[in-house]
Amino acid sequence: MKGEIFRVSGPVVTVSGVKTRMYDVVKVGNEGLMGEVIGIEGEKSIVQVYEDTNGVKPGEPVENTGLSLSVELGPGLLKSIYDGIQRPLPLLLTKMGDFIRRGVSANGLDRTQQWEFKPTVKKGDTVSGGSIIGTVQETQNIEHRILVPPGVSGTVEEIKKGKFTVDQTVCVLNGGTELTMMQKWPVRKPRPVAKKLMPSTPLLTGQRILDGLFPVAKGGTAAIPGPFGSGKTVTQQQLAKWSDTDIVVYIGCGERGNEMADVLNEFPELEDPKTGRPLMERTVLIANTSNMPVAAREASVYTGITIAEYYRDMGYDVSLMADSTSRWAEAMREISSRLEEMPGEEGYPAYLAARLSEFYERAGKTNTLAGNQGSITVIGAVSPPGGDFSEPVTQNTLRIVKVFWALDAKLAQRRHFPAINWLNSYSLYTKAFSEWYGKNVSPEWEKLRDDAINLLQREAELQEIVQLVGSDALPEDQQLTLEIARMMREYFLQQNAYHEVDTYCSMHKQYRLLKAITSFGDRAGSALESGVPIKDVLALKSKNDLAKVKFEREFDKAIDGITAQMDDEFKKLQEAK
Amino acid sequence: MTKEYKTIREIAGPLIFVEKTEPVGYGELVHITLTDGSRKRGQVLDTSSNVVVVQVFEGTGGLNSECGVRFTGETIKLPVSGEMLGRILSGSGEPLDGGPGIIPDDKLDITGAAINPYARLPPKDFIQTGISTIDGMNTLVRGQKLPIFSGSGLPHNEIALQIARQAKVRGQGEEFAVVFAAMGITNEEAQYFMRDFERTGALERAVVFLNLADDPAVERLITPRLALTAAEYFAYEHEMHVLVILTDFTNYCEALRQMGAAREEVPGRRGYPGYMYTDLASLYERAGVVRGRKGSVTQFPILSMPGDDITHPIPDLSGYITEGQIVISRELHRKGIYPPINVLPSLSRLMNSGIGAGRTRDDHKAVSDQLYAGYAEGRDLRGLVAIVGKDALSDRDKKLLEFADMFEDRFVRQGVDEDRDIERTLDLGWELLSELPEALLTRIDNKYIQKYHPAHREKEEEKAVAPAAG
Numbered sequence A: 001m002k003g004e005i006f007r008v009s010g011p012v013v014t015v016s017g018v019k020t021r022m023y024d025v026v027k028v029g030n031e032g033l034m035g036e037v038i039g040i041e042g043e044k045s046i047v048q049v050y051e052d053t054n055g056v057k058p059g060e061p062v063e064n065t066g067l068s069l070s071v072e073l074g075p076g077l078l079k080s081i082y083d084g085i086q087r088p089l090p091l092l093l094t095k096m097g098d099f100i101r102r103g104v105s106a107n108g109l110d111r112t113q114q115w116e117f118k119p120t121v122k123k124g125d126t127v128s129g130g131s132i133i134g135t136v137q138e139t140q141n142i143e144h145r146i147l148v149p150p151g152v153s154g155t156v157e158e159i160k161k162g163k164f165t166v167d168q169t170v171c172v173l174n175g176g177t178e179l180t181m182m183q184k185w186p187v188r189k190p191r192p193v194a195k196k197l198m199p200s201t202p203l204l205t206g207q208r209i210l211d212g213l214f215p216v217a218k219g220g221t222a223a224i225p226g227p228f229g230s231g232k233t234v235t236q237q238q239l240a241k242w243s244d245t246d247i248v249v250y251i252g253c254g255e256r257g258n259e260m261a262d263v264l265n266e267f268p269e270l271e272d273p274k275t276g277r278p279l280m281e282r283t284v285l286i287a288n289t290s291n292m293p294v295a296a297r298e299a300s301v302y303t304g305i306t307i308a309e310y311y312r313d314m315g316y317d318v319s320l321m322a323d324s325t326s327r328w329a330e331a332m333r334e335i336s337s338r339l340e341e342m343p344g345e346e347g348y349p350a351y352l353a354a355r356l357s358e359f360y361e362r363a364g365k366t367n368t369l370a371g372n373q374g375s376i377t378v379i380g381a382v383s384p385p386g387g388d389f390s391e392p393v394t395q396n397t398l399r400i401v402k403v404f405w406a407l408d409a410k411l412a413q414r415r416h417f418p419a420i421n422w423l424n425s426y427s428l429y430t431k432a433f434s435e436w437y438g439k440n441v442s443p444e445w446e447k448l449r450d451d452a453i454n455l456l457q458r459e460a461e462l463q464e465i466v467q468l469v470g471s472d473a474l475p476e477d478q479q480l481t482l483e484i485a486r487m488m489r490e491y492f493l494q495q496n497a498y499h500e501v502d503t504y505c506s507m508h509k510q511y512r513l514l515k516a517i518t519s520f521g522d523r524a525g526s527a528l529e530s531g532v533p534i535k536d537v538l539a540l541k542s543k544n545d546l547a548k549v550k551f552e553r554e555f556d557k558a559i560d561g562i563t564a565q566m567d568d569e570f571k572k573l574q575e576a577k
Numbered sequence B: 001m002t003k004e005y006k007t008i009r010e011i012a013g014p015l016i017f018v019e020k021t022e023p024v025g026y027g028e029l030v031h032i033t034l035t036d037g038s039r040k041r042g043q044v045l046d047t048s049s050n051v052v053v054v055q056v057f058e059g060t061g062g063l064n065s066e067c068g069v070r071f072t073g074e075t076i077k078l079p080v081s082g083e084m085l086g087r088i089l090s091g092s093g094e095p096l097d098g099g100p101g102i103i104p105d106d107k108l109d110i111t112g113a114a115i116n117p118y119a120r121l122p123p124k125d126f127i128q129t130g131i132s133t134i135d136g137m138n139t140l141v142r143g144q145k146l147p148i149f150s151g152s153g154l155p156h157n158e159i160a161l162q163i164a165r166q167a168k169v170r171g172q173g174e175e176f177a178v179v180f181a182a183m184g185i186t187n188e189e190a191q192y193f194m195r196d197f198e199r200t201g202a203l204e205r206a207v208v209f210l211n212l213a214d215d216p217a218v219e220r221l222i223t224p225r226l227a228l229t230a231a232e233y234f235a236y237e238h239e240m241h242v243l244v245i246l247t248d249f250t251n252y253c254e255a256l257r258q259m260g261a262a263r264e265e266v267p268g269r270r271g272y273p274g275y276m277y278t279d280l281a282s283l284y285e286r287a288g289v290v291r292g293r294k295g296s297v298t299q300f301p302i303l304s305m306p307g308d309d310i311t312h313p314i315p316d317l318s319g320y321i322t323e324g325q326i327v328i329s330r331e332l333h334r335k336g337i338y339p340p341i342n343v344l345p346s347l348s349r350l351m352n353s354g355i356g357a358g359r360t361r362d363d364h365k366a367v368s369d370q371l372y373a374g375y376a377e378g379r380d381l382r383g384l385v386a387i388v389g390k391d392a393l394s395d396r397d398k399k400l401l402e403f404a405d406m407f408e409d410r411f412v413r414q415g416v417d418e419d420r421d422i423e424r425t426l427d428l429g430w431e432l433l434s435e436l437p438e439a440l441l442t443r444i445d446n447k448y449i450q451k452y453h454p455a456h457r458e459k460e461e462e463k464a465v466a467p468a469a470g
């Protein structure tokens, strides 16, 4: 059924004469621009258009496809880079050149590439939604499991083996249902799971302040809010690089083009610490930069999470980074204000909170329909205006997520990176992980960690006094506390993402570093008690060496040396007295 | 010839509402003929079968329902040609210099299409500006957008000009051009720029777009788009490296706010439109390097922070889009330090890809980090000293306090025409750092301390000299 355009106002187009349902995809105007129905008023429908609408006129034709906005799921997702509505950017480049023009449609999955399909079911087997019917080696380390689409079931009448494209039939069920390696799924609808489980293992990120102090769970949710330039993107990219996860979905939502270019440049070169393979082989990128159409920005988050769910359904641990969820919220706001909806707080639509929680709800550790376990960890960057955390997006996000990494402009300004504030941040998973850390890192770990946090808290209290009287007026033991806390901050918490060694830190290394600093503190305390002057303690060479040991390639050897020297130096101090 | 309508139903601020018959395209260019025969231009903001909303660039003064409105069927385009270099144009692209009209090679849509992120090449060519606080600690690279955040009465124009004069990619004699766009600045300020361009001969390699304080505010909304279209043309068609100076973005944003108010939109923070982020991004993101193309667009926008408040929506939203910022400080300016750049809130996010061995020098990152750490701590201590006095400080703190003063006096301060190369800047950094106890240099790998720290350098040199003497 064809209708026509009634009104055009930026990305929002009102159409008439065509019957629609909410979220139907419609083709708008002479060029058939892709749009989605986001409102219905009487016989008019309101459409958000995913492409530029300059020059589009009332009276131009409109066609309803009758389908919801969907993504294509199947082999070939990994290593891809898509725009917000799953158009492959390399394909857009060949079709329309270096600049993004409009009116070009492109399939999410390549129809020409053949994949080697290995069946895992045989004729007569009963399968249902989520069952695995075969596998494809998608990249060297990722086996793509071909799933029966949710809602479909039957007995296998025919199953093939060999090379196929994603749209060729590989399996026929009784009743004639044909299955291909590709399935489509509407992005706004969560894919079903068998059961949600409690997350119980940490996602190791190789970042000391995260793994050490504020860990997130595999299947958990975390938010990283901070003013501009405080380190959201660098942190998200560090997570995408070093997390011990199977699959990474990275969404550049309304952010910079150069940052995406950077990822594209770097990821094929960097190695996955787990497999030694290029990071790109486990990654799906979605890049809808700030200057790309705002409606597609709104969709990008859904496109990303749906792809993440699909790999989870295969039984993988997936991490999803969304940078930045604030730009997504703003896209909602922009569209909503064009619709002249009643605004809520700061002009955001009243459904902001609902949309945010629906999104984060799609994270989790689950039993899949096929009976495996999979997880999606969601880490959302938040960009509060003026760095003020009391604004609606930050506040609504914090009500949902379990981990809060609070970036701090002050820290960033003095180049303390990651600029995560250790006093304001929290993780609600820490207690749940004690057992894991005890078993996998060290039985001492929990105590070391708690002591470190206490030390930093003590420092903050003492700093208030210092602000009034100066540090020299403090008794020596308190001066020492300040010094050890400084060591904790500079030697342990600070981690340079751009240093080839320091960029990633194993749990083992974290433990040894933390232990060495703590034990320096303990010995220094005893030395002081027995009358050694503080300046002698602070002048020890081992203290100085501890500062830089994290940069050493042969860390274990270096820290063994320092620990031995530390023993030696403290012994001498005592003797000298 | 397209049809002329005389159906203006309503005029509100810079907007006119035209009732019309035939369909009009969104974003179309509109010609309006006044009753006295003069002409104005506008753009379609909203179009429906009943009514079309047009924003009028030159303002709606003198308009009434008798005026003729013609929809051109085209979006706004800039006629471009290689001959544009050396020309001075108005904020809407008309020649102001008495020269002939531009005979176009092409007409380009001024909205500019987004660069496909996949087509971008990560910027990495170090641009030496000769200013230590920038080169040493907030390095600029080709294809970056790095704004100056300033305030009224601060010397941002001097700094922008010094950069325009001194900026170079070392060892490369490639073609460059400057595009200068004035948005609502005073005639005097504009003259200041023009004189300097003329004095240094830069004008020959420049295209200037002037929308001055007394020009219509709405026109400001297209001025930067014209400028960036010209910049892209020179970068991608003529393979030039283009430096775009856009000033003052605050005036641009005010015009945006005015438009929003005229359209009775729900305002966002502090009255600015909710889409200001997206709008600004559509300008700032037009910087970059495209794979396989020789030229590049580097942006140097200037904005004055209302009330020196960096959390004000204009600097705030800008900072969220640009690749860092250079912050000018009133405090340093009062102390008589030029250029009064406060490095602490300043940042260049692309610094890391532009520096290091083979680009600048291997110790660059470490020196920069250490200078930051030292200066930040030293500055904090000033506050403390004001309360407890200098004597209450530990020796360590006293050193840091002195370091902060020295840093401002010797590293930050330099002459308006002083062009320091990067080696000079880094060596200067070492000279200052060597005043601190070595144990405080925790950000620097030992190998660089051995190689560059004046104390060790001298030893190295002595060692080198000794055998000859003996």
Ligand SMILES: Nc1ncnc2c1ncn2[C@@H]1O[C@H](COP(=O)(O)OP(=O)(O)OP(=O)(O)O)[C@@H](O)[C@H]1O
Residues within 6 Å of the ligand: A226, A227, A228, A229, A230, A231, A232, A233, A234, A235, A255, A383, A412, A417, A418, A419, A495, A496, A497, A498, B319, B320, B321, B347, B348, B349, B350
């Ligand atoms: N872990 C880190 N190690 C070293 N440098 C860092 C680290 N984190 C952040 N930085 C520095 O801070 C700069 C800004 O970080 P980033 O781009 O991640 O900020 P952001 O919070 O994403 O800002 P915006 O909201 O504007 O996008 C980086 O360019 C880098 O120089």
Ligand SMILES: [Mg+2]
Residues within 6 Å of the ligand: A232, A233, A234, A255, A323
């Ligand atoms: Mg960022």
